[in-house]
Amino acid sequence: MEYVKKSQLIHIGAIAIDSDAIVNALWVIPNAIKIAAIKIGVCTTNTKADTNYNTLAVMNGAVTVATIANGPNSAAGTTIAAGAFGTFTLVTAAGANECAAADVLTLTCTKTGNGLAYAGVNIQIDYYDYNA
Numbered sequence: 447m448e449y450v451k452k453s454q455l456i457h458i459g460a461i462a463i464d465s466d467a468i469v470n471a472l473w474v475i476p477n478a479i480k481i482a483a484i485k486i487g488v489c490t491t492n493t494k495a496d497t498n499y500n501t502l503a504v505m506n507g508a509v510t511v512a513t514i515a516n517g518p519n520s521a522a523g524t525t526i527a528a529g530a531f532g533t534f535t536l537v538t539a540a541g542a543n544e545c546a547a548a549d550v551l552t553l554t555c556t557k558t559g560n561g562l563a564y565a566g567v568n569i570q571i572d573y574y575d576y577n578a
Contacts, residue, residue: 450578451482458553458567461500465555472504472551472569478576481543484512485531489566492516494523498559504534504569505552506545512536517558531570545573 456472484504492500499517503510512534517523526532536543545551553569555561 449574454571456569461564463563466557470553475545475549477547479573483572484534485570487568491528492526501556503554
């Protein structure tokens with residue numbers, strides 16, 4: 447069976463510099479889905495850095511679904527360009543990208559050093575809808 451691929455766009459706004467241990471509710475899943483990709487868009491470029499950066503994670507309860515970090519300044523870090531989407535890395539553990547109806551996805555931010563500010567944050571979740 448081929449499932450319909452859909453997208454959900456969630457506007458967060460700003461994440462202030464020095465934010466740490468925040469948990470933003472993103473989306474209550476309407477029915478069973480499989481997440482195909484998660485992306486972040488910002489309106490000011492966040493260049494990868496060694497000292498001050500953030501690690502963002504999309505969580506389904508205690509399960510990490512995907513992560514992205516704009517540091518360190520190496521292949522492990524990701525520059526998130528203004529007007530473009532940076533792509534989260536999906537967790538490869540079995541079932542991490544499977545969500546049931548009424549699951550709540552959240553966005554967490556953990557800073558290193560002072561972290562960085564994010565302006566105009568949008569999160570896009572691409573998924574396969576099992577009920578479509």
